[in-house]
Amino acid sequence: MNSESSSSTQQFAADQFEGYRFYTETIEVTHMSALAFFEAGGNDHAGKRMYWKNREKTFTLVGIGHAHVLSSDETAGRFENIKNDWKNLCRQIVNEERSVHPVLFGGFSFDPFNTKPSEWRRFPQAYFVVPTFQLILKGDQAFVSIHLITKKQDSFNEFDALRKERDKLLHAAQVSEVDKYDKPNVIERTELRKEEYLESIQHVTDIIKAKEVEKVVIARTVKLGFEKKLSPTSALYQVANEQPESFLFGLEAEEQFFFGATPERLVKVENEKALSTCLAGSTPRGKTIEKDTELGETLLLDPKNRAEHQYVVSMISDVFKATCSQTIVPKTPKLMKIRDIQHLYTPVEGLLNAGSTLFDLVELLHPTPALGGEPKLAALAMIRKYEAMNRGYYAAPIGWIDTQGDGEFAVAIRSALLDEEKAYLYAGGGIVADSTPESEYDETWVKFRPMLRALGGQLSDES
Ligand SMILES: C=C(O[C@H]1C=CC=C(C(=O)O)[C@@H]1O)C(=O)O
Numbered sequence: 448m449n450s451e452s453s454s455s456t457q458q459f460a461a462d463q464f465e466g467y468r469f470y471t472e473t474i475e476v477t478h479m480s481a482l483a484f485f486e487a488g489g490n491d492h493a494g495k496r497m498y499w500k501n502r503e504k505t506f507t508l509v510g511i512g513h514a515h516v517l518s519s520d521e522t523a524g525r526f527e528n529i530k531n532d533w534k535n536l537c538r539q540i541v542n543e544e545r546s547v548h549p550v551l552f553g554g555f556s557f558d559p560f561n562t563k564p565s566e567w568r569r570f571p572q573a574y575f576v577v578p579t580f581q582l583i584l585k586g587d588q589a590f591v592s593i594h595l596i597t598k599k600q601d602s603f604n605e606f607d608a609l610r611k612e613r614d615k616l617l618h619a620a621q622v623s624e625v626d627k628y629d630k631p632n633v634i635e636r637t638e639l640r641k642e643e644y645l646e647s648i649q650h651v652t653d654i655i656k657a658k659e660v661e662k663v664v665i666a667r668t669v670k671l672g673f674e675k676k677l678s679p680t681s682a683l684y685q686v687a688n689e690q691p692e693s694f695l696f697g698l699e700a701e702e703q704f705f706f707g708a709t710p711e712r713l714v715k716v717e718n719e720k721a722l723s724t725c726l727a728g729s730t731p732r733g734k735t736i737e738k739d740t741e742l743g744e745t746l747l748l749d750p751k752n753r754a755e756h757q758y759v760v761s762m763i764s765d766v767f768k769a770t771c772s773q774t775i776v777p778k779t780p781k782l783m784k785i786r787d788i789q790h791l792y793t794p795v796e797g798l799l800n801a802g803s804t805l806f807d808l809v810e811l812l813h814p815t816p817a818l819g820g821e822p823k824l825a826a827l828a829m830i831r832k833y834e835a836m837n838r839g840y841y842a843a844p845i846g847w848i849d850t851q852g853d854g855e856f857a858v859a860i861r862s863a864l865l866d867e868e869k870a871y872l873y874a875g876g877g878i879v880a881d882s883t884p885e886s887e888y889d890e891t892w893v894k895f896r897p898m899l900r901a902l903g904g905q906l907s908d909e910s
């Protein structure tokens with residue numbers, strides 16, 4: 448019913464949207480469960496849904512259906528492609544609303560130059576969607592928008608059909624209780640390529656000691672198998688319950704669903720103000736307050752973790768100095784304590800220079816040394832060579848931008864790819880000169896814990 452149009456950015460010239468019209472209509476509705484709206488969208492739009500909740504829980508976005516897809520399988524140039532396509536598409540808006548603005552939601556792969564085979568069969572190198580139906584919860588207000596992007600001259604009937612569908616969706620979301628989903632039954636838990644992971648850390652540490660690079664982040668995969676297919680709504684439900692203090696995100700690409708609960712903001716832009724987060728350096732939570740405080744204090748003073756963290760602060764500060772004025776970077780990190788883990792944390796802020804955009808910052812920042820390394824290109828080459836996996840969208844930017852250029856991207860860690868009755872969980876850590884394979888391996892278990900707990904894959908002796 449909704450007109451889906453899709454553009455591979457390689458095939459079109461800059462004026463590819465000439466002749467298109469981008470219609471929007473927004474209504475304010477009674478507050479509802481975002482998850483119930485997401486679930487209701489599964490009846491007719493399974494495989495075409497998205498979900499986002501910010502860390503502060505002040506902004507929730509649910510997208511249902513594809514009014515338009517911007518995707519790119521290019522290697523270099525994918526950021527620029529999506530940025531330009533969005534700018535051009537925004538020019539076709541017929542009637543901008545004042546209450547909320549249309550949103551483009553999606554993400555990029557971690558490294559398009561990584562050619563290892565992977566489980567990410569449905570995800571192109573960049574995948575962004577303008578949803579047909581957009582729910583935004585802001586404070587105690589709820590707005591539902593319809594988006595129609597079409598070349599047809601007469602789209603009155605089509606738009607009217609979308610209004611009927613919106614009302615059906617709203618009704619379904621408002622009257623249905625969100626099921627209290629049970630934890631799935633895990634029948635398999637496998638650490639994929641564990642030996643190769645441990646060897647890669649040894650290798651990379653040796654290379655760092657030889658001063659060829661300074662820091663490289665190395666990750667690994669744990670695979671879960673479920674008794675039966677797990678629905679994206681139930682996966683989001685579990686993770687939302689387990690990780691209240693993180694960004695929540697979910698992106699469907701046909702039968703695959705990438706989701707997670709990440710504490711790490713890549714960058715947010717609101718009215719020209721840019722914010723980023725340096726997050727690197729980790730230790731577990733303590734069972735008692737005393738132990739927890741002791742672990743936190745030790746982390747704050749630990750040279751290995753402070754080194755991991757400082758690379759991130761330097762890199763993000765440099766990007767902000769190049770793109771912003773009035774940059775503020777605190778001199779020393781604080782602790783970010785979340786349910787399973789404590790991190791070193793430094794917020795960075797600035798005022799965007801004229802001519803710099805959110806997409807520019809995403810491109811310049813990705814990957815920060817919290818997920819790539821230092822120097823950036825040499826670290827990426829090491830990851831390609833030594834890491835025994837293809838990250839897909841793990842550790843990459845995921846988020847949204849609106850027609851005004853405001854938006855927010857998180858770093859997609861503490862995440863998993865749900866693939867029907869299987870899930871692939873990802874976690875890594877920053878390798879510096881004094882890293883050891885054993886301690887990095889242990890650190891990944893702490894980082895896997897939220898997703899393992901959410902999906903029911905933890906062993907009985909784990910909390
Ligand atoms: C690579 C991950 O975490 C990064 C973010 C925070 C702390 C990190 C660390 O201490 O190693 C990592 O750089 C992950 O969660 O998979």
Ligand SMILES: [Mg+2]
Nearest residue numbers: 728729876877
């Ligand atoms: Mg670490």
